[in-house]
Amino acid sequence: MDRLLANSGRLLLLGNEAIARGLIEAGVGVAATYPGTPSSEVGSILEEIAAPAGMYFEYSINEKVAVEVAGAAAASGVRSFAFMKHVGLNVASDAFMTLSYTGVRAGMVIMTADDPSCHSSQNEQDNRYYAKLGLYPMLEPSTPAEARDMLVEAYRISELLQVPVLFRTTTRVNHARGAVELHKAFTPTRRGRFEKDPQRFVPVPANARLLRVEQLKRMERALRMSEGSTLNFVTGSSRVGVVTSGVTYTYAKEWLQDVEILKLGFTNPVPEDKVRRFLEGKQRVVVLEELEPYLEDEVRRIAQQYNIYVEVLGKHTKHLPRAFEFSPDLIISLSSILKVREEKKPLPLPSIKLPSRPPVLCAGCPHRATYYAVKKAVGKDGAIYSSDIGCYTLGIQPPMQTVDYVLCMGASVGAAGGFSEATEQKVVAFIGDSTFFHAGIPPLINAAFNRHKFTLVILDNRTTAMTGHQPNPGTGREFGSVQSPPMPLEPLVRACGVEFVHTVDPYNIKDTIEVMKEAVQYDGLSVVISKHACPLLKTKEGKLVPTRYEIDQEKCVRCYTCVSRFSCPALSKEGGPVKIDATMCIGCGGCAQVCPKQAIEVVR
Amino acid sequence: MKYNIQLVGVGGQGVLLASTVLGNAAVVEGLEVAMSEVHGMAQRGGSVQCSVRMGREILSPLIPMGAADLLLGFEPVETCRSLSMINKDSQIVTNTTPVVPISVSAGQDKYPAVDEVLSAIREANPNLIAMDATALAVKAGKAIAANSVLIGAISAVKGFPMSKDRMLESLLEVVPAKARDINVRAFELGYQEAKGAGL
Known part of the structure; x- marks a missing residue:
């Protein structure tokens, strides 16, 4: 750096x-x-x-x-x-x-x-x-x-x-x-x-x-200032104009031909006079911008205000989509309204069926073990899983499916209160440590204040993992010559008015299941802090010493509990036997604990 | 001149690092460079794509469909999935070692035989250099150097705009000093393997 x-x-x-x-x-x-x-x-x-x-x-x-x-x-x-x-x-x-x-x-x-x-x-x-x-x-x-x-x-x-x-x-x-x-x-x-x-x-x-x-x-x-700014400039010369901003400009510049482009960098206020002069004498103006017709509305407003008659194409005319980002392909597809530079024909996708590959919780992720334990504790009756923003949102996928409702940072806790008052269903909320500090504390106090009954699981992986392992109050600060100690969660949660508070290590699945059972059966507001550091962070810091596990194929009865219920990416079954990918496995021991035949053992 | 490279693979395989090696080499070469990469959620074991564009009058970080001159795949299924990024004249380099997705392990999806995947690719475009980069990396000293094998391999591809030396120099800037020898060997093995394929 x-x-x-x-x-x-x-x-x-x-x-x-x-x-x-x-x-x-x-x-x-x-x-x-x-x-x-x-x-x-x-x-x-x-x-x-x-x-x-x-x-x-x-x-x-x-x-x-x-x-x-x-x-x-x-x-x-x-x-x-x-x-x-x-x-x-x-x-x-x-x-x-x-x-x-x-x-x-x-x-x-x-x-x-x-x-x-x-x-x-x-x-x-x-x-x-x-x-x-x-x-x-x-x-x-x-x-x-x-x-x-x-x-x-x-x-x-x-x-x-x-x-x-x-x-x-x-x-x-x-x-x-x-x-x-x-x-x-x-x-x-x-x-x-x-x-x-x-x-x-x-x-x-x-x-x-x-x-x-x-x-x-x-x-x-x-x-x-916007009128005079060099960040708003015209390039090319034509009676066909394009008004654009952001990354879309790079696509327009490379794949459009014979157009005059008004590239806007200073986009509030939009330089009215510059746009007016650009529109005058144009046959057609296409507004190329991602998402909402923000510039397009301005262009139409300016044209109307100054009595300029010019054809304006964009989102309001359905020539461009409002949803999703633009790409060079989108620009190339506009050949009916603009002159584009074509590329060579793409190869057709082969007919062979390929497996999908969505992002998953990493091998050894403590969230997997927590989810497994919560599902065991909740049992067949099930629960509403109110979740939040972080890696743990990946619990949406089978076999965990422990994400039923997500809005924004902290909403897991607020919504859990709503579910608990408006339904007879069991409610379990999940929130990460960093997200809890960010927006989870007021709704937890709200739940105690209003006597909501649900279980909140704080997935404390000792970091802000999804965004690249930034520190948060729970980890303390140690950079830029400022040091602060980690803020412990348990007293903080108690101070919010919660009486049932327990901390577990999700790598110990049996104990975690026991505590989760108690928590979900508790008649009131219960909080379980499931605390284990993100193994990716430990790897980054060079602190991870993996324990090697292997499957005893003699003992394995091919029930596939490990693969289908625990679903760690380091486990795979190709044909009959289950295998552990030694390059991925970090030795959390989760699969060994869920194996009903004790067929997964430490080798080193 | 514009040269477009699409890199595809699985989160955690080092696709990002390889694209940085390419980009840095192009900057040293004095070329204009525009790249696009994937960060965040998709990195957690999902499919990842990076694009690297170099040459003159380069602005867009993205490559249009069909316009990649070179497709570098870190995983065979991912290479196959990305064939619409290239055209009939493009070159392909792929690792043949599969990374089996969880959907397959859990029994919801099926992972096709690697040979079938390779023939499907070859049928669409015969300019395919396929190698077991992981095995070559093990031969060089460590499985993790598969990345360097592939970087060596693309340096030997016909029409690739930078020299072997430039690429090796750029690679060595990002590998830790103690792993230097392994990576030099891995790079060389990949280079020779691709040269031998004669494309």
């Missing part, structure tokens, strides 16, 4: 690395996040390089806190950055909506990493509307190199307008890779001074009304 601190060079950077580098070139002094794909790697990088770059970085408990931390820093004259995945901005939205009233003194940028096609998300909401809703200037990069450049520009804009800038990326920018020429790193101001100004920073109604008027005036100035 040290290479990101260099003062020159041409590096192949992941979009998220380019963004981290942009922070260094912009002299950002404070950065905060809650990890979420596709934004997570920015945090993993800052964990290593923030301190040597003179920047303070933290994993905040959730996105709202991250925006509050960064907002206060920028109000104190320190450039700041808050970043998150798209749904994280929902969590942060309360702070977000008023931060554009009070504004900032030093530059502040809020990155929302959207995920068209839901690669790693529960929805594909288009967060460009947050810029309109909250009255934020917004920039949208197309490539890693542009992300770095635009980030530096975003800080300039933010300081001129005294308001944070919304920096909207998508998965195909965050997780794209490209060459980036490094510019000079800038030593940040790490400590500023907060000069009091209650009229500005305390939006009581009397102040808020004044700030609201200020906010609208600021957007007038932002419009003039």
